Amino acid sequence: xxxxxFVQMSGLxxxxxxxxxxxxxNNIAVEALLAPGMDVLVKKRMADVALNxxxxxxxxxxxxxxxxxxxxxxFTREDKVQNVVNxxxxxxGIRVIVNGTWxxxxxxxxxxxxxxxxxxQAVNIAKANSKFQKEPxxxxxVSGQGEVSWKTPIQKDFKDVPVSEKVDLLxxxxxxxxxxxxxxxxxxxxxxNEQKYFASTDGSYIDQDVHRIWPTFGVTAVDQAAxxxxxxxxxxxxxxxxxxxxxxxxxxKLVGAAGLKLYRNSYDMIEDATIAAKQxxxxxxxxxxxxxxxxxxxxxxxxxxxxHESVGHPTELDRVLGYEANYAGTSFATIDKWKSKxxxxxxxxxxxxxxxxxxxxxxxxxxxxxxxxCKQWDIIRNGVLVNYQxxxxxxxxxxxxxxxxxxxxQSWNDVQFQRMPNISLxxxxxxxxxxxxxxxxxxxxxxxxxxxYSIDQQRYNFQFGGTVFYEIKNGEIVGMLNDVAYQxxxxxxxxxxxxxxxxxxxxxFGSFFDGKGQPSxxxxxxxxxxxxxxxxxxxxxxxxxx
Amino acid sequence: xxxYTEEEARKIMEKALSFSKADACEVNLDGSESGNIRYAxxxxxxxxxxxxxxxxxxxxxxxxxxxxxxxxxxxxxxKRVVARSEELAKLSPENPEFMGPLxxxxxxxxxxxxxxxxxxxxxxxxxxANSSIEPAVSKDVTAAGFLDDSAGFSAMMNTKGLFAxxxxxxxxxxxxxxxNDGTGSGWVTRDFxxxxxxxxxxxxxxxIEKAVMSREAKAIEPGKYTVILEPSAxxxxxxxxxxxxxxxxxxxxxxxxxxxxxxxxGEKIVDERVKIWSDPLNSxxxxxxxxxxxxxxxxxxxxxxxxxxxxxxxxxxxxxKGVEPVPYPSNFIMAGGDASLEELIKSTKKGILVTRLxxxxxxxxxxxxxxxxxxxxxxxxxxxxxxxxxxxxRFNESPIIMLNNLETLGKQVRVEGNLIPxxxxxxxxxxxxxxxx
Numbered sequence: 001x002x003x004x005x006f007v008q009m010s011g012l013x014x015x016x017x018x019x020x021x022x023x024x025x026n027n028i029a030v031e032a033l034l035a036p037g038m039d040v041l042v043k044k045r046m047a048d049v050a051l052n053x054x055x056x057x058x059x060x061x062x063x064x065x066x067x068x069x070x071x072x073x074x075f076t077r078e079d080k081v082q083n084v085v086n087x088x089x090x091x092x093g094i095r096v097i098v099n100g101t102w103x104x105x106x107x108x109x110x111x112x113x114x115x116x117x118x119x120x121q122a123v124n125i126a127k128a129n130s131k132f133q134k135e136p137x138x139x140x141x142v143s144g145q146g147e148v149s150w151k152t153p154i155q156k157d158f159k160d161v162p163v164s165e166k167v168d169l170l171x172x173x174x175x176x177x178x179x180x181x182x183x184x185x186x187x188x189x190x191x192x193n194e195q196k197y198f199a200s201t202d203g204s205y206i207d208q209d210v211h212r213i214w215p216t217f218g219v220t221a222v223d224q225a226a227x228x229x230x231x232x233x234x235x236x237x238x239x240x241x242x243x244x245x246x247x248x249x250x251x252x253k254l255v256g257a258a259g260l261k262l263y264r265n266s267y268d269m270i271e272d273a274t275i276a277a278k279q280x281x282x283x284x285x286x287x288x289x290x291x292x293x294x295x296x297x298x299x300x301x302x303x304x305x306x307x308h309e310s311v312g313h314p315t316e317l318d319r320v321l322g323y324e325a326n327y328a329g330t331s332f333a334t335i336d337k338w339k340s341k342x343x344x345x346x347x348x349x350x351x352x353x354x355x356x357x358x359x360x361x362x363x364x365x366x367x368x369x370x371x372x373x374c375k376q377w378d379i380i381r382n383g384v385l386v387n388y389q390x391x392x393x394x395x396x397x398x399x400x401x402x403x404x405x406x407x408x409x410q411s412w413n414d415v416q417f418q419r420m421p422n423i424s425l426x427x428x429x430x431x432x433x434x435x436x437x438x439x440x441x442x443x444x445x446x447x448x449x450x451x452x453y454s455i456d457q458q459r460y461n462f463q464f465g466g467t468v469f470y471e472i473k474n475g476e477i478v479g480m481l482n483d484v485a486y487q488x489x490x491x492x493x494x495x496x497x498x499x500x501x502x503x504x505x506x507x508x509f510g511s512f513f514d515g516k517g518q519p520s521x522x523x524x525x526x527x528x529x530x531x532x533x534x535x536x537x538x539x540x541x542x543x544x545x546x
Numbered sequence: 547x548x549x550y551t552e553e554e555a556r557k558i559m560e561k562a563l564s565f566s567k568a569d570a571c572e573v574n575l576d577g578s579e580s581g582n583i584r585y586a587x588x589x590x591x592x593x594x595x596x597x598x599x600x601x602x603x604x605x606x607x608x609x610x611x612x613x614x615x616x617x618x619x620x621x622x623x624x625k626r627v628v629a630r631s632e633e634l635a636k637l638s639p640e641n642p643e644f645m646g647p648l649x650x651x652x653x654x655x656x657x658x659x660x661x662x663x664x665x666x667x668x669x670x671x672x673x674x675a676n677s678s679i680e681p682a683v684s685k686d687v688t689a690a691g692f693l694d695d696s697a698g699f700s701a702m703m704n705t706k707g708l709f710a711x712x713x714x715x716x717x718x719x720x721x722x723x724x725x726n727d728g729t730g731s732g733w734v735t736r737d738f739x740x741x742x743x744x745x746x747x748x749x750x751x752x753x754i755e756k757a758v759m760s761r762e763a764k765a766i767e768p769g770k771y772t773v774i775l776e777p778s779a780x781x782x783x784x785x786x787x788x789x790x791x792x793x794x795x796x797x798x799x800x801x802x803x804x805x806x807x808x809x810x811x812g813e814k815i816v817d818e819r820v821k822i823w824s825d826p827l828n829s830x831x832x833x834x835x836x837x838x839x840x841x842x843x844x845x846x847x848x849x850x851x852x853x854x855x856x857x858x859x860x861x862x863x864x865x866x867k868g869v870e871p872v873p874y875p876s877n878f879i880m881a882g883g884d885a886s887l888e889e890l891i892k893s894t895k896k897g898i899l900v901t902r903l904x905x906x907x908x909x910x911x912x913x914x915x916x917x918x919x920x921x922x923x924x925x926x927x928x929x930x931x932x933x934x935x936x937x938x939x940r941f942n943e944s945p946i947i948m949l950n951n952l953e954t955l956g957k958q959v960r961v962e963g964n965l966i967p968x969x970x971x972x973x974x975x976x977x978x979x980x981x982x983x
Contacts, residue, residue, distance in 0.1 A: 081639045087615075104594060108617065125593060128668060132675065134589040167639065184798060222799040224807055229800040229912060323586045325690035326722040326733075329904075329921075332981070415592060454907045454940075456919045461940055461980035463917050465909060485909060485917070487940065487978050518584050518692040519594075540977060544913040546802070546946045 033086060033159040037068045037195055038110070040207050044147070047199035049112050050094045053119040055201060059096040059126075061139060062119075063200035063370060066092045066110065067412035070193040072158060076170045077186045078178065084163055091412040094119050098126035100136030102393075106413040139392045140403045142372050144203025150366025152211040153359060154242025158191040161243045169246060170215075173273040177219045180277035183229075187217035187273075190238070190512060192524075196369075196412075204371040212362055212524055213245050214238035214512045215269050221280035230283035232276040233467050235260070235301055235449055236267045238510035238524060240362045254505065256299055256531075257438050257446045258470045258477045264507045265360055279468055279480075286480035289469070291541045295444035295498070296486060296534045297437055302447050302466045303425070304509020304527035310490040311345075311352055312423040312527070314459035315379050317390040321397060327518050329457025332490065333385060335398070343385045346494030351426040352380040354389055356405055361526035362510045363406075363422040370416060372405035379423065383495070391418045410521040417517060424508075424528035428500035434531045437501060444472035445484060445539065450509070452485065463487045465542070483543035493534060501530035548577035548599040548698075549664075552711045555701035558601070558619045563705055565628040568605035568635060571705045572647040574838060575601050578698030579664075583671040586690040588679045593671065604647075605631040609640045645861040647704040648840045656712045658832035660740040663715035664697035671695075678721050678750040685754050691721030695741070702840055712834045715739050718962075721750055722922060723757040724983070730763075730935070731983050732756025733902060733922035735778055737962060739832060756901060756923040763935040763983075766926060768976040772897035774890050774927070777959040777966040779920075780880075782903035784822075784966065786916050787945040788878055791848060793857035797867070802914045802946070803857060810854045816949035818852040824875030830958075831965050833876035841873040848875075852949075882967025883955035890956050890970050892930040897970070899925040899932065903941070914944045919980055938983075939976035948974065 038046075047064040054062035069089040075082040091108035092115055103126025107118040166189055174185040194210040215236050222229045239245050248268030256262045261275055298306065314331040318324055337343035346352075356363050356374035367373055370392055378386050388398060391407040409416035438446065449467025456462070469481040488496075508526040515522055550558070559573050577599035584592045604613045605628065612634025616627040674693050682689035695717040703709045718737045724730065732753040738744050775783075790796075796803035796810065803810045825845040826833045835843050839861075847855045856872050864871040891899065901923035909915040920938045927933065948971050956968030 080642065082641070082643075084638065102592065104592065121595075125595075125668075128672070129590050129593060132585075132590040132672065132679075135587070184800065220800050224799050227799075227804065227806070229804070231800075231911075321587070322688065322690060322724070323591060325586055325688070325724060326584075326692055326720055329982070330724075413596070415594070452907045452909045452917065454905045454917045454919070456938060456940075456980040456982035457904060457921055458982035460982050461919065461938075461978060463909075463940060463942075463978075483910070485942075489981070519582060519694065538978075540942070542909045542915055542942065544910065544915050544944060544947065546913045546944055 033070050033072065038066070040197065043197040044199065044205050046092065046110055046115055047197065047205070049115045050092065050119045051199060051201050053116050054094065054096045054123060057120065057123045059098050059123060061097040061201055062094065063198065064092055064094050065369060065409065065412055066197040068195040069411055070159070072191045074163070074166050074170060074189040076167065076174060078174055078184065079171060081167055089411060092118065093409065093412045093415065094122045095415060096122045096126055097137050098123050099130035101126045101130035101133045102137060103129065104415040137393050138396050140395045140401050142202060142392065142403060145206055145367065145371060145373065146203065147205040149207040151209040152240055152364065154211050154244065156243035158213060158243045159193065169269060173217065173269045176270050177273040177277040180274050181221060181281045182219045182277035183222040184220040185217060185273065190214040198367065198369065198371050200371050202371060206367045206371055208365055208367065210365055211242050212238065212240055213243065215246060215267060217273060219273060219276040219280050221277070221284055223284045228284055230280050232280040232283065233449060234276065235262055235272050236269070237301060237508050238362060238512040239360055239508065240364050240526070241265070241360055256448055257297070257434055260448055262299065262301065282480055283482060286482045288483045288543050289481045289539060289541050291539055293536045294539045295441050296537045297441060297444055297446040297472065297531060298534065299446070299448035299531050300507050300529045301449050301509050303529045303532055305450050305453055306464055307423055307425055307527045307529060308511055308525070309453055309455045310459060310462055310493065311379065312420045314490065315388050316418060316420060317388040317394045317398065318418045320388060324516070328516060332458045332460050338385050338388065341384065344383050344495060345380050345385045345491060346383045347497045348383045349428065349500055350380055350383045350494055350497050353377065353424055353426060354379050354404065355422045355424060358422055358526070358528065361422045361508055362524035363526055368405045368407045369409050370407040372403045372407065374405045377404060389418060389421060394418060408523050410523060414521050419516065419523045420514065420525045422526045422528065425500065425532065427503040427506045427530040431502050432499065434501055434505055437499060437531060437533055438472055438477060439475040441472045441533065442474055445481060446470040446472055446477065447484070460489050461487070462490065483541045484539060485542050486537050486539050488537055493537065496534045496536060497532060498535045499533040501532070503530065505530040548579050548597045549713070550577060550699060555699065555711055556709065559701060559703040561621065562601065562603060562624045562628055563703060565625045566605060566705060568632050569607050570647050571628065572604045573601060573703055575701045576698065578696050580694065580696035581666060581668065581671060582692065582694040583675050584692045585675045585679065588683055588688055590672070590675055593668070601627065603627050603631040605635045606644065606646065607635050609642060609644045610635050610638045611641060611644050612638055643862040647706050648708050650707040651710070651836070651840055651842050653710055653842050654827055654835040656832065656835045657827060657829065658715070658739050658834065659713040660715050663695060663717055663739065663741040666695045666741060674719070674746040677746040681750055681754060682723055685758065686726045687723045687754050687757050688726060689721060689723055689750070691719070693719045700834065708840050710836045710840055712836065714834060717741050717744060719744065719746065719749060721753050723753040725757050725761055727761070729983055730757045730761035731922045732760060735961065737960065760923050760935040763924070763937045765937045765979055768939055768978050770973040770975055772894060772953065772970065772972045773974040774894065774897060774899045775969045775971060776901050777961045777968060779900045779903045780969050781961045781964060781966045782906050782918065783916060783943065783945040783948055784878065784880065786908065786914050790914060791858050793859045794863040796857060802912065803854070809857055811857055813854055814852045815854055815946060816849065816852045817952040819952060819955060820849055820852050820949050821881040822849040823847040823879050824877050825879060826876055828877070828879060828965065830960050831877045831879065831963055833963065837873050837876070841871065843873060843876055846872065846875060877963050879965040880967055881955065882958040885954055885956040885968070887956065887968055890954060890968055891927055891932060893954065894927045894970065895929060897927045898936065899927055909942060914946055915942060916944065917942045938980040940978045940980060941975055942977045943975045
């Protein structure tokens with residue numbers, strides 16, 4: 001079994017939750033989270049040491065990222081706190097181009113001496129690898145940004161909220177679930193603050209303060225007599241927000257089909273845990289689905305993962321070009337299809353935008369990790385594939401000369417590379433609610449929340465589950481279903497997209513630990529959508545007797 | 547240098563413990579040096595080197611526990627990190643499940659460190675990349691691969707007198723070869739503690755051969771087929787079984803291993819030829835002989851004659867249930883047979899040879915149902931011979947059903963630190979076709 005890259009922190013539901021070990025830093029006291037860190041003037045001086053050393057050794061380009069990564073994770077089960085983890089990681093990563101070849105090195109010794117040594121190592125690696133380099137690096141131009149800063153627009157910094165308040169909230173949610181019939185509850189709260197400083201030989205000195213939060217749980221109901229158990233996951237989304245996401249504001253609540261409570265920019269964990277317990281019990285005796293073709297009505301906190309896997313990953317240019325062939329794979333969305341300007345990825349109403357600026361999203365920053373100002377751009381317009389996700393050393397390969405600004409490294413000690421921006425489905429333009437959508441379906445299934453997901457290495461064939469499933473008959477929800485998974489082909493699926501609810505239903509789904517690359521790095525990304533209908537999708541029954 | 551000798555490690559840890567004022571204190575000291583090279587499109591893309599060393603200090607006052615970490619080991623730093631762990635312990639809520647540190651233990655001498663692996667150079671890594679790229683270019687194939695090697699040590703000590711030390715080396719290699727017409731793909735994985743067992747040219751050529759053989763695959767109907775699973779494919783599903791060996795979730799009624807308010811120890815769950823055990827001293831897949839909490843790792847049988855023999859009990863759950871703790875293993879070994887891959891193919895009237903399974907995800911934890919796809923070399927077998935490559939399939943299958951449908955066990959191969967046999971399985975469930983190459 002291979003667990004070297006992961007730390008097992010806690011059991012969430014039936015499956016253990018594994019956190020990438022790279023997301024951990026050194027354990028620190030909670031008060032140390034509030035320490036200010038290195039002054040920006042010192043960071044500039046230290047970054048200049050790297051840039052000047054690199055240039056003097058023949059680098060034609062260099063950038064330096066000084067990062068301080070602060071994490072706080074809280075884990076509980078039932079009435080117990082399992083762990084409170086506070087970590088800090090601080091250091092500098094230096095990237096250079098020498099002889100048209102990248103070199104990278106990093107160190108946690110952020111002194112002049114330590115930085116010089118790491119820079120020399122980066123230059124030497126570039127020189128050694130240039131022997132085997134067949135495609136010299138060409139960077140798209142980006143103008144120097146001067147000395148600028150950006151901060152996630154948060155209202156409450158998680159670092160200012162006492163741990164006891166967070167623990168109380170999780171334990172209260174756990175108690176609510178147990179009071180409503182759950183047998184077990186695991187809950188967790190992940191909070192991340194990236195304080196990152198970027199400098200490059202293009203003349204940019206960028207200071208950014210990025211915040212993310214993810215509350216989640218698994219509520220399990222057990223029927224000992226029948227030997228059955230079911231787990232209902234949280235309906236929260238990881239967000240690019242501060243602790244204000246935990247306020248549970250009524251104004252941000254939505255009612256889904258079957259009376260589901262859903263959440264936009266504010267999450268009511270206690271309410272969700274209460275409902276989860278009732279639903280987990282209901283799942284124990286729900287009807288097993290009859291396999292066949294159904295019209296699927298997919299709620300945004302479910303559809304987000306389908307967008308992520310079937311549109312997000314296949315339109316990453318490095319995958320398309322073969323750089324990820326040995327790990328995640330390549331892509332069916334090949335260059336010739338894009339060049340044809342008429343490749344129908346989806347039906348006419350499918351408009352998918354890439355974005356690094358949307359407020360509250362996990363991907364939002366001012367500048368990416370190579371100093372490119374962030375923006376929004378089209379990936380699919382009126383169903384046609386119109387662009388990819390690409391960074392400075394890639395855009396020339398698709399005849400463009402401006403980076404899309406979606407370069408990211410999970411830490412100062414990892415090299416930055418192309419990562420998925422927020423990839424979102426635009427809401428329908430005509431007024432159309434979820435209840436209207438349900439009314440229009442004759443034979444269908446409403447699916448909410450994330451579930452099992454699997455897709456092939458070129459992103460054609462996929463199978464998705466969900467958190468809760470409801471059968472729709474002649475325009476009405478008739479009851480809960482079990483054992484549901486849908487299997488489809490990406491292009492067929494998106495061309496079966498029949499109707500999209502309007503912007504009133506639009507909200508974000510998120511992936512907090514999306515993995516890519518070798519050695520693997522994680523990143524966090526959001527996917528917005530409104531509830532959407534897909535016609536005639538193949539549903540299988542996943543029930544088995546063993 | 548991040549790799550300390552036993553004596554150097556002992557000195558640092560003794561010093562740290564000398565500053566402890568807690569009821570008990572335990573320290574873990576780890577260090578490693580690792581290097582990697584990555585290539586794609588027949589060219590080197592990135593390479594790197596990492597050096598890490600960490601001291602983790604865990605102090606407790608009663609059942610209140612705190613942990614702090616540091617990567618500098620001078621006296622002042624050691625004093626500071628111990629004090630910080632004590633402050634954190636005092637601030638923590640009580641953890642009723644905290645068991646306290648173990649006393650002195652006796653460990654077997656580990657055999658998982660090989661000096662030649664610790665001495666791998668950047669030039670060696672570049673040569674490995676080249677031994678994929680050169681033959682790929684000559685065969686009209688594109689190589690993408692990754693080599694990651696590491697050498698490290700782990701040590702621990704506590705105020706109850708426990709001391710442990712272990713050095714280890716490891717190397718992991720994967721390469722994907724894709725034919726330039728985009729219709730064929732092959733892959734291999736290799737991993738060793740001892741680099742002298744690694745032959746990058748042989749591995750690369752195997753992947754090239756698979757890529758060329760898998761060109762222009764035919765579509766055949768999904769359904770139930772006899773399959774020959776190469777060890778990597780078999781491991782993909784066995785991992786699902788390996789993750790379900792925890793006694794606690796079984797006893798709590800939320801695991802495949804649950805039964806009537808208890809667990810399935812003593813129950814036959816798979817074909818009687820199935821035997822799965824773990825052994826840190828196996829010469830093919832050696833591992834450390836103790837785990838991070840200082841428990842000795844010994845040869846442990848999990849399934850024998852198809853019957854569940856052991857489940858893993860952490861110290862808390864073992865105390866609750868009045869049994870001896872059984873630590874989670876560091877490797878899995880599944881008994882194999884004598885048959886070679888060629889012999890398994892020869893004895894197959896109609897079936898599918900599967901190189902690997904990919905994107906494997908749990909569908910139903912109750913039945914251990916998993917889904918995923920075949921990848922990088924899937925072939926149709928008829929009358930004892932490979933007839934032609936077939937398009938990839940999606941499967942929905944449980945390792946329990948798979949091991950009940952066992953036809954023949956073949957030879958064992960090391961995969962990701964485990965020893966897994968070739969397996970011939972009847973009625974393996976493929977549910978749809980994939981266009982992916």
